[in-house]
Amino acid sequence: MDGSSQFSDRFGFRPPDAVITIREDAPEVVRDGVVMLGYACGLGPGAMRDAVCEVLLKRPDQNNWSAGNVETEVSYLIDGAAWYRVYDIAERLYRAVGEGDHTDTRRPEFERRLNLLFQEHGVGWQMKAGIIVARGSEPFELATGDAAQIMRRAGTPTAANELHEALKDISRRPAADLTGTIQHAMAALECVAREVDGSTDTLGKIIGRLSFPPPLDTALHKLWGFASEQGRHIQEGREPRFEEAELVVTVASAVSVYLLRAAGKAT
Structure with a gap:
C-alpha cells in the first residue's frame, strides 16, 4: 500500500461531479487550489513566484526574500490575475513541477488533483497532458x-x-x-x-x-x-x-x- 496516498484515494471516496457552472471565471477556490497544488507537488516559494511572474510578465519584488513574504507575493499575484491567466499559470506550474522529478510522478499527480478540483466545483475546464481544454457534459x-x-x-x-x-x-x-x-x-x-x-x-x-x-x-x-x-x-x-x-x-x-x-x- 502506498503510505503517501490519502484516505479518500485509498478507498475511492469522492463526491459526484458538480454541474458545470464555471467557464469564463477562476473563482477563489480555483486560485487557491492552483497555488496549493504547486506547493504540494514540490515547488518552493521562489520557484512558484518565478513561474507566476513569467506568465504575468511581472518582475519579482526584490524586497521580498524570506519564504513567508514570497508566498504572500505569490498569493497577491494570483488573486489579482485575470481569470484566464490563472489557467495559464496552472499549465506553467505543471511544467515546473516536473523539472528535475526523476520519479515522473509529480506532473500526473498535479493533473489528477487539479481535474478533481475542477470536477468537484463545476469548472468547465480540464487538464490533459498539461494543457487546459474545455470540459463538457x-x-x-x-x-x-x-x-x-x-x-x-x-x-x-x-x-x-x-x-x-x-x-x-x-x-x-x-x-x-x-x-x-x-x-x-x-x-x-x-x-x-x-x-x-x-x-x-x-x-x-x-x-x-x-x-x-x-x-x-x-x-x-x-x-x-x-x-x-x-x-x-x-x-x-x-x-x-x-x-x-x-x-x-x-x-x-x-x-x-x-x-x-x-x-x-x-x-
Whole structure:
C-alpha cells in the first residue's frame, strides 16, 4: 500500500461531479487550489513566484526574500490575475513541477488533483497532458473522447483534423470561438459522410443517401440547417451559446463514428 496516498484515494471516496457552472471565471477556490497544488507537488516559494511572474510578465519584488513574504507575493499575484491567466499559470506550474522529478510522478499527480478540483466545483475546464481544454457534459466527453482517433484509423485524417480544430476552438481562452467550433465540427461530419457516400456533395445532399432511419435523417437535416445558419451565415446579434456549440460537436462526433462503423471502416 502506498503510505503517501490519502484516505479518500485509498478507498475511492469522492463526491459526484458538480454541474458545470464555471467557464469564463477562476473563482477563489480555483486560485487557491492552483497555488496549493504547486506547493504540494514540490515547488518552493521562489520557484512558484518565478513561474507566476513569467506568465504575468511581472518582475519579482526584490524586497521580498524570506519564504513567508514570497508566498504572500505569490498569493497577491494570483488573486489579482485575470481569470484566464490563472489557467495559464496552472499549465506553467505543471511544467515546473516536473523539472528535475526523476520519479515522473509529480506532473500526473498535479493533473489528477487539479481535474478533481475542477470536477468537484463545476469548472468547465480540464487538464490533459498539461494543457487546459474545455470540459463538457458527460455525453460530450464520451462522444469526442475517441472520435478523432477512430477517424484517423478509418482513413479520414481530414475529418480528424477538423474535429481537432473544433475542440481547440471551444477551448480557446479568454473566449471560445463558438462559430469556429460549429464550422469545424460539421466539416468533420461532412468529410466522413463524403467518404462513406463516395461523393463530393455537401452534407445536406448526402444525408438522404446515408443509412439513417426516419426520423433521424430529418433531425440531421435540421442540425445541418442550424449549423449552416450559426456557423456560416451568422446573424448580427445572434451569437451561438456554448451549450449549442457543445451539442453540435457531440452530435457530429457521434454520428461520424456511427457512419464509419456502419460502413465497416472502423471498429
